Amino acid sequence: MLAVRPYVPADAGAWDAVVEQSRNGVLLHQRGYMDYHAHRFADRSLMVERHGEPVAVFPAHVLGKTVVSHGGLTYAGLISTQALRAESTLSLFESIGEIYRALGMDSVIYKAVPHVFHAYPADEDLYALHRLGARLKRRDISSIIALQESFCFTDGRRRAVNKARKAGLQVQASSDLAGFHALLSEVLCKHDAVPTHSLDELRLLQARFPRQILLYDARRGDELLAGAVVYDFGRGVHTQYLAASEEGRRVNALNLLLAELIELYASRHYFSLGISTEQEGKALNGGLITQKEYFGARGVVHDFYEWAL
Numbered sequence: 001m002l003a004v005r006p007y008v009p010a011d012a013g014a015w016d017a018v019v020e021q022s023r024n025g026v027l028l029h030q031r032g033y034m035d036y037h038a039h040r041f042a043d044r045s046l047m048v049e050r051h052g053e054p055v056a057v058f059p060a061h062v063l064g065k066t067v068v069s070h071g072g073l074t075y076a077g078l079i080s081t082q083a084l085r086a087e088s089t090l091s092l093f094e095s096i097g098e099i100y101r102a103l104g105m106d107s108v109i110y111k112a113v114p115h116v117f118h119a120y121p122a123d124e125d126l127y128a129l130h131r132l133g134a135r136l137k138r139r140d141i142s143s144i145i146a147l148q149e150s151f152c153f154t155d156g157r158r159r160a161v162n163k164a165r166k167a168g169l170q171v172q173a174s175s176d177l178a179g180f181h182a183l184l185s186e187v188l189c190k191h192d193a194v195p196t197h198s199l200d201e202l203r204l205l206q207a208r209f210p211r212q213i214l215l216y217d218a219r220r221g222d223e224l225l226a227g228a229v230v231y232d233f234g235r236g237v238h239t240q241y242l243a244a245s246e247e248g249r250r251v252n253a254l255n256l257l258l259a260e261l262i263e264l265y266a267s268r269h270y271f272s273l274g275i276s277t278e279q280e281g282k283a284l285n286g287g288l289i290t291q292k293e294y295f296g297a298r299g300v301v302h303d304f305y306e307w308a309l
Helices: 009-021 031-040 086-102 124-131 155-166 177-189 199-208 246-250 253-264 286-293
Strands: 002-006 046-050 053-058 061-063 066-069 107-111 135-146 170-174 213-220 223-232 236-244 270-275 298-308
Touching: 002 086, 009 031, 009 046, 009 053, 031 199, 046 086, 086 107, 086 124, 124 298, 135 286, 155 253, 170 253, 177 199, 177 213, 177 223, 177 236, 199 213, 213 253, 223 246, 223 253, 236 253, 246 253, 253 270
Parallel strands: 066 107, 236 270
Antiparallel strands: 002 046, 046 053, 061 066, 107 298, 135 270, 135 298, 170 213, 213 223, 223 236
């Protein structure tokens, strides 16, 4: 039998062990990542145990009478080990519903982990949601390069990369988070946006995960032209932030940076370039997704479900 109970801070070590052993958990789901902004969310995460041993976790917070899994994460949902099977997952979701109903909640917004980020098939949660009558509420589209399959850059993208190489631009691992964050902020400001993470938050996260949160940049001499913050998920990598200056765009610095990162991580399974949708998936930034497709990336959806309790 499975037992479900609220998460408490003393569970952090056990929680992280489940994520590390799970079929579908990544860096984002470790407590050291989730809790950097814990003050912003009313955490109502759950621990799932079998005979006292943790076998799954459910990252969640509450907003009014709604449970979200999790508002501070791109995606989460049920993070499960091999111990969970289809029938046990069905009964588990019934228990999750009972717990949140007892707290006065009336719905769950479920941000499913896209299958490309699974280390092993783990879609029992989606079947359980279907059985419970959940509806698809939102769908974003992300761009992924399947590194172990045949893919290619467009001719124009190859020419741009070669041109940048001939111009003497250099790509390197970097520690200049302040310089990159300033560049990123400048780029986003033109679109009336700001980075999700402040400079201090980014520094904190990198200090907690120095081998998994990495910065690379492209320079001409000492001039910063483009940069990328990469999250290393093990099976693959995700570009959390990308930015290039006006001069960097002119000399194709970001094209070169991405080409060299794709080569650097060529032994992995996937290279994620992130979503290109806006307005909760209702609008597609065609120019942005086309730039990603020029590198050989194709679409994977990020699905949000609404489960009425």
